[in-house]
Every structure is written in C-alpha cells, then in structure tokens.
Amino acid sequence: MVSAVAESDKWVPGPTVPAVPGLPAVPGLPAVPYADPLGDPFLRTRFVLPARPATFLRRQRLVRHLDQALRTPLTLVNGAAGAGKTLLVADWAAGREEPVAWLTVEPGDRRPGVFWAYVLQALRSRGVPASGTVGFPADPSRVDGRLLAALAAELSGRDEPVVVVLDEYDRVTAPEIAEQLEFVLHHAGQGMRLVLVTRTEPLLPLHRYRAAGRLTEIRAAELAFTPEEAVALLELHGLALPVPAGRALVDRTRGWAAGLRLCALAARESADPEIYLKEFEADRSAVADFLLAEVLLRQPEETQDLLLRVSVLERFCPDLANALTGRTDAERLLVGLHRANAFVEDLGHSWYRLHPLFGEILRAHLRVRLPGLEPELHRRAARWLRSSGFLPESLAHGAAAGDWGFTAGALVDDLAIGQLFTGLRSEDLDQLFSRMGPEAASPAAHLVRAARDLARCDLDHGLAHLHHAEEGLNADVPDASEVAAALLSCALLEALAARLTGSPVRAERAARAAGELREEVPAHLLARHPELTALLLTHLGSTRLWAGRFEDARAALTTVAGTPGDASTVLPREEAMGHLALIDYLNGWPGRAERKALAAVSEAERFSLPPPCGSGVVRLVLAAVAVDRDELGRAQALLDETDRLRRATQDPVTAAGRAIVAARLQLLRGHAGAAVEAADPAVSAAMTSPWAASHEALVASAAHLAEGRPEKAAEALRDVSVDQPACAVEAARIQLAAGRPGAAMDLLDGVHAGGRTGPAVTVRAALVRARAAQQAGDTATARRLVGHALLDARRERLRRPFLDALPWIRPLLATAPLHDLAAGWLTSGPAPRDAPPRPEARPSPLVAAELSGRERDVLERLARLMSTEEIAADLYVSVNTVKTHLKSVYRKLAVNRRGDAVRRARDLGLL
Amino acid sequence: MRYEIRVDGQLSETLAEAFPELGHVVMAGQTVLFGPVVDEAQLYGLLARCQSLGLRVVEMRQLPD
Known part of the structure; x- marks a missing residue:
C-alpha cells in the first residue's frame, strides 16, 4: 500500500525570494485533507462497521433499547470482553439512516492529538464536518481548544445528528480526552450522538447525564443472554x-x-x-x-499453529499469516475459521483480526506451546510489513523482536527520520527507540540515536553518534544508491548539528550533499516525507540567519513557509515563519515581523501545536516587538513562555534573540549589571554572529553609559558592526549621549543598506540627528526630524525610541504640530488612549520556570557542594555543558550565586 | 505490597502462565493468584489482564507483609 499523499517534490534549490519582501503565503488548507494525519493511508478497517457473522443473533430487546441512543446525547454500552457489545452496536448502526461515524480505538490513540486526528478522520469519511474550518492536530500529545470548539460548532449546526461510535473506548485512558469529548458533546447539542462501547467505566460525569435523563445505558446484566x-x-x-x-x-x-x-x-x-x-x-x-x-x-494441527502464531498481530491478512507460519494455507484456513465464527473477525479487504479475548488467551497458549518463538514471529511480521509498506507497524514489531538493526534501518531507508522531530508520530517513535540498547551498531542505529539526542539538544552525544554513523556509511559503500537514504538522513542531522553549533559552513555542505542525494533516492519516498526537506531547509535558513546572511536565509526559509500545509510539516513551517519574522525585526520592520509571527502563531494553533513550540523564536519576535512598543509586561510574559522550552536556551538564533529581549528589559528596569549578564546568549557557536555580537556589545555599552562611564561605553561600541543598521543607529545614540556627536554622525552616515532598513531604524536615526541638531541650537531642524520620526513611528506604534529620548524631546513634543502627531498613541491627548505605560518593575515570579531534568541533576549536585568539574564528571558531560545548565538554573530561579540557587530551590520545594 | 486476586473457575496451567509474575493456587471452583505488586499501576494492569482474559474477579485484597 503506497501513501495516498500524492504530493509533488518540494525541493526548490534556488532562492525564491518574493518580489516584495512581505508576508509569506499563509498556507491554506492541507493539500490532501483526507490523508492520514500520521502520514500513512488510514487503515480503513478502523472506520468500517465490523461485519456480523452468519451466526449472529439479533436480540430485539437490545435493539429497541439502543434506539434510545438517538434521543440522548450519550450512550454507554458497557460489558466484559466477549459480551457481544461491538456486534450489537454494529448491527444497530448498519440499520440507521443517520450518518454513523465509526472508530475502533487502538492503543496508539491514547495521546489526545492522535485520538482526535482519528475521530476527525472518522467524521470526515462520513462527510462531517463539511467545511474546512476545523483544522488538524499535529502534535501527538495535545489538541487545541479552538479546534474542538470549531468542531462542536460545526456539529451543532447540523439538521440531523451524526452518530459517533467509539468502539473499544476502554483503550482511552487519558482523563483529558474524556474532558475533551464531553466538551464537544455538550457544545454540539442536537448535532451529535455519542455511543461509547467499552469494557471499563469511562471517565465522563455519567451521574450528571443519568440524572438529567441524557444517558442511554446498556450494561453487562442486560447484555447477558437469557x-x-x-x-x-x-x-x-x-x-x-x-x-x-x-x-x-x-x-x-x-x-x-x-x-x-x-x-x-x-x-x-x-x-x-x-x-x-x-x-x-x-x-x-x-x-x-x-x-x-x-x-x-479440536482444530486441525495447522489451524492451531496458525492461530497461535498470528496472536502476536493486531490484524493480519492471509499473506502476512503465511509469512508467520512459513506455509501457504492461511487464506483457506482463515476463510474457514471465519465461516465457523471461530476466533477470527473479518475486517473487510481480506484483513482479519482475532477476537480480542481469544487473542489474549492464544498468546498465553503460544508462550507455553512454542516457547521462545515470539521474537522470531515479531521479526517475520516486521519484515513482511516493511516490504508491504506498513512502516509504523513494521517498526513496532521490529522493536518487539528487539531487532534494532532492522528497525532503525527501516526508519532510515524509508526517509522517515524526520518524524522523530515533527508530526503526530514523534513521541511514539522517540519512545519506541528509547528501548534500543547500545549493542545495535549499524549506521542507521547511530543515526537514530543522533536524531534523538539532537532533538533534545544534547550536542555532545548527538554529534558523537552522528560521527559514528558517518564513519560507518563511509566505510562500507558497496553501492552508493543503497545508502542514499541513510546519507540523506545524515545530511538532515548534519544541518541540524550545524544550526545548533552555529556553523554555516557545515550547513551549506549538508545542503549541497542533500541536493545531490535527492537525485538518488526514490521520488515517492521524498514525496511521502515532505518534513525531511522542510526541516533541512529550516536548519539551513536558521544557520544562515545566525551568520548574518539575511537574504540567503530568507530564500531557504521562504521555501519552507510556502510548503503546502499538513500536519507533518507544520513545525518546520512555524519555525521558518518565525525566523522570517526575526529577519524583519532585525532589519527594523516591527510591523511586518509581528504580522509574520502572528501568522505563524495562528498556523500553529490550527494544527494544535502547543504555545510556544519549536525553538520559540516566534514568541521572542513578538516579545522584541512589544519592547519596541513599550509593552514591557507583555514582553516579559512572552519571554517567560519561551523559557519553558529547552530549545530556547540552546539554539543559537533563539538564544541570541532571547538575550536581546532579556537584556533590553533589564536595561529599561535600570539593572545594568543584570542586563550585561542577560545579553550573553551563552551558546557555544562555531562562529560569532554579527548581529548577536553587535547587540551584546550595545548592551554592554549602554550599561556603561547608564552607570556613568561614557569612555568605556564608547570603547564597547567598537565591537558593533556597522553592517547591522539597527545596531549602528543605536551605537550612534550612545555616542551622542556620551558626548561624541562627530562619531555619532559618522555612524549614521555609514548606514545605507539600501531598502533593507525599516522604520525602527529610520525613526531612531532621525531622533539621533534631531538631538544633535538640538544640541547645536538648530531647533527648527530638530523639530522637523522629530516630526518625520513621529509620522514613521505612529503606524508601527513604536514608542520606545521616543521614551528613550524623553528628557530632551519633551519640550519638542509640547509644540503644536508635534503634539498632535504624538497625541493618542505616544502621549495623552485628545485621543482615548492614556499616556504610554511607564516601565513597571515586575515582581519576581512566584513559581520558577520549570527546571529540565538535566538542570535538576545539576542542581541536586550543587546542593551536595560538588564543584563544577565534579558535576561534569559525575554526569559524563563537559564542564561547559554544566556551566550552561547552571546559567539556566540561575536564570529560572532568578538568582546569581550557587548558594542562592540552592536556597531558592529549597524554598520552592525543588530539592 | 503483596496482593491476592481470587478469580472464578479453575485456571489451566497454560492460562496461569499469563501471570508469570504471580504464583497461583487452584482450589474448588476458584483460582487464587498472589504475589508482590510494585504499585497501583501494576495492580490495575493485573485487573485489566484478568478482564482481557475473560476472568471474573471475585475478590482482591492486600496481604500483610
């Protein structure tokens, strides 16, 4: 079975810069809305009513009772395994005129995102909801409240109800899924009738439904045969x-x-x-x-053998059963068993499954009668499933067999390694491979290890594994085309490693290698895994951005942002849009930056990604824009949100963005020392980023100035690159404030980066010139320049530059034309707005941002009075890594010293 | 903690193998499964296993250590 996702190849090697740098096309509806949210064709068998065997007995008393289901929002059919629940409901549902959406829940659906993806697909297969407003979950562990609200609204608008049957609902154990179901059920009103078929009591407030007469209940006693x-x-x-x-x-x-x-x-x-x-x-x-x-x-020997062997499978077809028995008689035996209504159920399309009850007992028999055979059966199943294109099932059986070389190889050869980073399957895959032991030494196994480590930003281990994989791949190359998929996976991880180590050379090399390898891997694999390309280009773009090559970065990122949207690529698309927004911000276009960031936020919401997600760059751009607008409380809140992400402190671009915002906030609060400390992004990168370094130098300079050391301030400015217009202008302001108007003007005259710079730069430049003019006694020029600045800034609500200029600009703003320009948004005036809020001092957070597991490890050792070196040795990491962890611990606990960190952690009950 | 779970009917040796972590005693018309249980999660897991094997639990209790 090949993927139904018939998408064209997405690799666009050349830059495709839009003529007008502006908003990237916000991806519309998913190109193939009925594609499997897990990237595979849906197993249709989960959406069809189970067939009733010839010996099925329709019991009218139960059918009549079940007819009540149409009159109550909730129906519960609750009984032990083998009580006849499923067949009763399937038989009843088959006779209904109303549309019936059927879903057989499987163990993999225990995560809310996955569960709802399948429920939505069950509904869509019945043409519900009709419109495309509902969206798709893309994060396995969560579903957005808005998606559920949209679904409920869509259902409540229906003329006739849709009957939703969830069979084997006992496999759903997450309390939040029950809450979400109840929410949708409640708000869908007359548009939905929910039938839960389950062995265990669901976690819904049944007593309330019962008391209100809104529950139809068929329980074990009623299901029992008379x-x-x-x-x-x-x-x-x-x-x-x-x-x-x-x-x-x-x-x-x-x-x-x-x-x-x-x-x-x-x-x-x-x-x-x-x-x-x-x-x-x-x-x-x-x-x-x-x-x-x-x-x-009483069954013939070969039938017994078949039944015992297929008991390791969730579902099977004759061919797969043959692969397990090593014979060729499965089709005849299965048809016979089904006709006799013994053990097997027909799922249609010549797929079968064992009745769940018999499956369990048969597995017990298998272990006794054919001891030790289970791993071998899993291994055979894995190989058959792999060759037939059922990757997820193949991986599950490969893992169950403990055959990690095969399992990792299957993932890599399918080009599916990107699924460890993005999409609905990421958590399951990560968990599956967490069981892989160190004995698996194939290049693919090392690649999977590297991917899992890098996904956690564990550079030390990730790079080591990547190195092993590359060595292995280079060592034995019998046929280049055989390892093309592994080499392409390698290129993806190389690009990620380049991004995390801030190494543009490495990233470009990886991108070039990927471009060549794409020719050598089957096109349908590339088409099935658009996330691979999207991730790779995002890493490339991020690394270029770090290196200050904004236009090259934009070329790669725009390609990603324009990828047609589905759940598998939403994370890289969100990140690409966030990086594009950051470029706009750094170029001085806060309005554009904000629009792109908000587009990224809404795209992430549509796919139920958690806020913040990815590397958190979107939140940081919004925070930086908020600082420009003097919305400091909002900026701090956004900053705190990104701190929940581990990535935010380890990804160079995000860490640098975070340092800029955090340092500016500290400066505005008058904490010069804290600002200097916050300005250091604390990442170890292969090259310094021109803009990150310039911003850091600016903060150092501003801090010197604030503490009355103009000489040192000027000295610090030497590290500011004039290629960064925003930095150069800020440097000019400091030079002027330090009493060096000549140097300031030189800096301003040097800023001519074409059409690149936006109002955040031009407004600040105009204000510096205005101040210089004012100091020179030329009030008319000063007033004219401030007027221009006000006009440019008003649209963007850029308040900060004027507030920075408050002491000298106040008399100017009081004069007639300028007063009007500033009124309403900058100063109190006839317009309804009050004066801009003053920078407020925020109380320290009551609850510290959550510590990561590693940070907690470090903290615990700190409490045992271990030195940094001792901690590093104890945790098998480098001293620098420990220092990085310490920094984040200090930051999260809002302390500066070891002793304080331990004390504060004790106060918060963290130790 | 140690628990004993009493189920209806006499279990065959084969089915008792479905609880390799527990000992079992077959008596008149009932089977008692007993042994150490790590935590509540395992306890509920054992109950679910009974259910999926079609066993009827008649009694379950914690044993004194």
Whole structure:
C-alpha cells in the first residue's frame, strides 16, 4: 500500500525570494485533507462497521433499547470482553439512516492529538464536518481548544445528528480526552450522538447525564443472554436444546456471549453435543480458559499453529499469516475459521483480526506451546510489513523482536527520520527507540540515536553518534544508491548539528550533499516525507540567519513557509515563519515581523501545536516587538513562555534573540549589571554572529553609559558592526549621549543598506540627528526630524525610541504640530488612549520556570557542594555543558550565586 | 505490597502462565493468584489482564507483609 499523499517534490534549490519582501503565503488548507494525519493511508478497517457473522443473533430487546441512543446525547454500552457489545452496536448502526461515524480505538490513540486526528478522520469519511474550518492536530500529545470548539460548532449546526461510535473506548485512558469529548458533546447539542462501547467505566460525569435523563445505558446484566436467547443462538449453530438445558448453560456461563459461542463450537464438534454440554455444566474451570482450550484442540494441527502464531498481530491478512507460519494455507484456513465464527473477525479487504479475548488467551497458549518463538514471529511480521509498506507497524514489531538493526534501518531507508522531530508520530517513535540498547551498531542505529539526542539538544552525544554513523556509511559503500537514504538522513542531522553549533559552513555542505542525494533516492519516498526537506531547509535558513546572511536565509526559509500545509510539516513551517519574522525585526520592520509571527502563531494553533513550540523564536519576535512598543509586561510574559522550552536556551538564533529581549528589559528596569549578564546568549557557536555580537556589545555599552562611564561605553561600541543598521543607529545614540556627536554622525552616515532598513531604524536615526541638531541650537531642524520620526513611528506604534529620548524631546513634543502627531498613541491627548505605560518593575515570579531534568541533576549536585568539574564528571558531560545548565538554573530561579540557587530551590520545594 | 486476586473457575496451567509474575493456587471452583505488586499501576494492569482474559474477579485484597 503506497501513501495516498500524492504530493509533488518540494525541493526548490534556488532562492525564491518574493518580489516584495512581505508576508509569506499563509498556507491554506492541507493539500490532501483526507490523508492520514500520521502520514500513512488510514487503515480503513478502523472506520468500517465490523461485519456480523452468519451466526449472529439479533436480540430485539437490545435493539429497541439502543434506539434510545438517538434521543440522548450519550450512550454507554458497557460489558466484559466477549459480551457481544461491538456486534450489537454494529448491527444497530448498519440499520440507521443517520450518518454513523465509526472508530475502533487502538492503543496508539491514547495521546489526545492522535485520538482526535482519528475521530476527525472518522467524521470526515462520513462527510462531517463539511467545511474546512476545523483544522488538524499535529502534535501527538495535545489538541487545541479552538479546534474542538470549531468542531462542536460545526456539529451543532447540523439538521440531523451524526452518530459517533467509539468502539473499544476502554483503550482511552487519558482523563483529558474524556474532558475533551464531553466538551464537544455538550457544545454540539442536537448535532451529535455519542455511543461509547467499552469494557471499563469511562471517565465522563455519567451521574450528571443519568440524572438529567441524557444517558442511554446498556450494561453487562442486560447484555447477558437469557435462556431463550441462548437456545436461539445454539440453534443458529445447528444445536437443538430444550429451554431448561439452556438455562443451565446460562447459569454456567452467566449469559456470556463469547462463552456461549465457544460452547456451541465445542459441542458441535464433539461426539455427542448433549453429553458434552452436561459435562461442561459440571466442570469447574474458568469458562473462557476451558472452552478456548477445548475449541483450539479440536482444530486441525495447522489451524492451531496458525492461530497461535498470528496472536502476536493486531490484524493480519492471509499473506502476512503465511509469512508467520512459513506455509501457504492461511487464506483457506482463515476463510474457514471465519465461516465457523471461530476466533477470527473479518475486517473487510481480506484483513482479519482475532477476537480480542481469544487473542489474549492464544498468546498465553503460544508462550507455553512454542516457547521462545515470539521474537522470531515479531521479526517475520516486521519484515513482511516493511516490504508491504506498513512502516509504523513494521517498526513496532521490529522493536518487539528487539531487532534494532532492522528497525532503525527501516526508519532510515524509508526517509522517515524526520518524524522523530515533527508530526503526530514523534513521541511514539522517540519512545519506541528509547528501548534500543547500545549493542545495535549499524549506521542507521547511530543515526537514530543522533536524531534523538539532537532533538533534545544534547550536542555532545548527538554529534558523537552522528560521527559514528558517518564513519560507518563511509566505510562500507558497496553501492552508493543503497545508502542514499541513510546519507540523506545524515545530511538532515548534519544541518541540524550545524544550526545548533552555529556553523554555516557545515550547513551549506549538508545542503549541497542533500541536493545531490535527492537525485538518488526514490521520488515517492521524498514525496511521502515532505518534513525531511522542510526541516533541512529550516536548519539551513536558521544557520544562515545566525551568520548574518539575511537574504540567503530568507530564500531557504521562504521555501519552507510556502510548503503546502499538513500536519507533518507544520513545525518546520512555524519555525521558518518565525525566523522570517526575526529577519524583519532585525532589519527594523516591527510591523511586518509581528504580522509574520502572528501568522505563524495562528498556523500553529490550527494544527494544535502547543504555545510556544519549536525553538520559540516566534514568541521572542513578538516579545522584541512589544519592547519596541513599550509593552514591557507583555514582553516579559512572552519571554517567560519561551523559557519553558529547552530549545530556547540552546539554539543559537533563539538564544541570541532571547538575550536581546532579556537584556533590553533589564536595561529599561535600570539593572545594568543584570542586563550585561542577560545579553550573553551563552551558546557555544562555531562562529560569532554579527548581529548577536553587535547587540551584546550595545548592551554592554549602554550599561556603561547608564552607570556613568561614557569612555568605556564608547570603547564597547567598537565591537558593533556597522553592517547591522539597527545596531549602528543605536551605537550612534550612545555616542551622542556620551558626548561624541562627530562619531555619532559618522555612524549614521555609514548606514545605507539600501531598502533593507525599516522604520525602527529610520525613526531612531532621525531622533539621533534631531538631538544633535538640538544640541547645536538648530531647533527648527530638530523639530522637523522629530516630526518625520513621529509620522514613521505612529503606524508601527513604536514608542520606545521616543521614551528613550524623553528628557530632551519633551519640550519638542509640547509644540503644536508635534503634539498632535504624538497625541493618542505616544502621549495623552485628545485621543482615548492614556499616556504610554511607564516601565513597571515586575515582581519576581512566584513559581520558577520549570527546571529540565538535566538542570535538576545539576542542581541536586550543587546542593551536595560538588564543584563544577565534579558535576561534569559525575554526569559524563563537559564542564561547559554544566556551566550552561547552571546559567539556566540561575536564570529560572532568578538568582546569581550557587548558594542562592540552592536556597531558592529549597524554598520552592525543588530539592 | 503483596496482593491476592481470587478469580472464578479453575485456571489451566497454560492460562496461569499469563501471570508469570504471580504464583497461583487452584482450589474448588476458584483460582487464587498472589504475589508482590510494585504499585497501583501494576495492580490495575493485573485487573485489566484478568478482564482481557475473560476472568471474573471475585475478590482482591492486600496481604500483610
């Protein structure tokens, strides 16, 4: 089965810069809305009503009760395994005129994002919701409230209700999913009827529904067969039984459907059914245990063997079963078993599954009868599934077999390694490979390890594994095309490593290698994994941005931002849009930066990504814009949000962006020392970033100035690159304030970067010139320049530059034309707005930002009075890594010293 | 903690193998599974396993250590 995602190749090697640098096209609806949110074709079998076997007995009393389901929002069919719940509801649903969306829940759906992706797909397969406003979850562990609200609104607008059946709902254990279901159910009103088929009590407030008469309940007692029904069921199996005998049988099985069914099968195949039934009644074994063993033993040898072997599978087709038995008779046997209504259920499209109850018992038999065979069965299943294109199932069985060389190889050869970083499958994959032991030494295994480490920003280990993988790939190259997928995966990780180490040379090399390798891997694999390209280009763009090559960065990032949207690429797209926004901000276009950042936010929301997500760069751009607008409380809140992300302190670009915002906030609060400290992004990068270094130098200079050291301030400015217009202008302001108008003017005259610079630069430049003119006694020029600045700044609500100029600009702003220009947004005036808020001192946060596991490790050792070197040795990391962790611990706890950190951590109960 | 779980019916040796971490005693019409249980999560897991094997739990109790 090949992917239904028929997308064209997305690699655009050349830069595709829009003629007008502006908003990237906000991706519209997903190109293939009915594609599997997990990147594979949906297993249709999960959305179809299970077929009723020929021996199915329709019980009218239950059907009539179930008809009530149309009158109550919630229906619960609750009973033990094998109580006949699923067939009852499937039979009832098949006779309905209303649309019925059916979903058989699987264990993998326990995460909210995945669960809702499948529920939405079940609904969409019935044409509900009709419009495209609802969106798609893209983060496995969460679904956005807005998505659920949109779904509920869409459902509540329907003329006739849609019946949603969730079979095997007991596999849902997350309390938040129950809450979300209840939310949708409540707000969907008359538009939705929910039927939960489950073995266990769902975590919904059933008592409330019950009290309000809004619940239809069919429970075990009602599902149990009556003696008359038992007689009728046995009759369908060709056994005639008087009612009293039926009563005895019901007593023995407690009316349990599966028990009766097995009983009928066993009796039918015995020499004398009546005597057999009598013996069964007298027996004292556990019903299912006894009957299953009986029925199993009556099967021919090859059937028993088949049943035992397929018990390791969730579902199977004859070919897969043959792969497990090593014979070719599965089709005949399965058809026969299904016709006899024994053990297997038909899922359609010649796929089957074992009845869940029998599956468990058969696995117990397998372990006893064929001990030690399980891993081998998993291995065979993994290989068959891999060659038939079922990657996720193949990985699961490969892992169950402990065959990590195969499992890692399957992931890499499918070009699916990007799924460890983005998309609905990321958490499951990460967890799956967390069980991989160190003995797996293939290049693919090293690649997977490197990917998992790099995803956690563990550079030390990630780079080491990547190095091993590369060595392995270079060592044995029998045929280049065989390792093309591995080399391409390597290029992706190289690009990420380059990004995290701030190494543009490395990134370009990786991108070039990727460009060549793309020719050598099958096109359909590339098309199936658009996330690989999107991630790679995002890393490339981020590294170019770090190096200050804004236009080259923009070329790569724009390609990513323009990728048609689906769940697998939403994370790189969000990051690319955030980086594009950062470029605009650094070029002095806060308005544009904000629009792009907000577009990224809404795209992330549409796919239920958590705020903040990725590297957090979007939040930082919004925070930086907020500082420019003197919305300091908002800036601090956004900054705190990004601190929840581990990536935010380790990714050079984000760390530098964070340093700029944090340092400016500290400066505005008058904490010069803290500002200097905050201005250091504390990342170890291969090259210094011109803009990051310039901003750091500016903060140092401003701090000197604020503390009355103009000489040192001027000296610090020597590190500011004049290639960064925003920095050069700020440097000019400091030079002027330090009493060096000549140097200031030189700096300003040097700023001519074409059309690149935006109002945040020009406004500041105009104000510096105005101040110089004012100092020279030329008030008219000063006034004219301030007027221009006000006009430019008003649209962007750029308040900060004027507030920085407050002492000298106040008299100018009081004069007639300027007063009007500033009124309403900058100063109090006729317009409704009050004066801009003064920089307020924020109290230290009550609860410290959450510490990462590693930071906690460091903190605990700190409390044991270990030195930095000792901690490094103890944790097997470098001294620098420990220092980085210490820095983040200090920052999160808002302290500057070891002793204070330990004390504060004790106060907060962290130790 | 140690627990014992009493289920209805006599379990075959094969099915008792589905609880390799527990000992078992078969008595008249019932089987008692017993042994150490690490935490509540494992306890609920054992109950779920009983359910998916079609076993009826008649009694469950914590044993004194």
